[in-house]
Amino acid sequence: MLDPKLLEILVCPVSKAPLEYLPEQQELICRASGLAYPIRDDIPVMLENEARQLTPEERER
Numbered sequence: 388m389l390d391p392k393l394l395e396i397l398v399c400p401v402s403k404a405p406l407e408y409l410p411e412q413q414e415l416i417c418r419a420s421g422l423a424y425p426i427r428d429d430i431p432v433m434l435e436n437e438a439r440q441l442t443p444e445e446r447e448r
Contacts, residue, residue: 389431397431399422401417416445423445
């Protein structure tokens with residue numbers, strides 16, 4: 388589980404938009420940039436080249 392205070396200050400490094408935490412996928416997603424950043428060992432990996440592209444369906448949720 389990520390610290391809620393950390394989630395308040397983290398933003399997407401590409402778009403600077405807020406991130407949404409998906410605990411079941413262990414990802415932080417940014418609908419603005421369409422990227423999902425992985426969380427490994429409770430540490431968000433906020434690198435664009437480590438992120439995956441969101442599907443069109445994921446972007447609209």
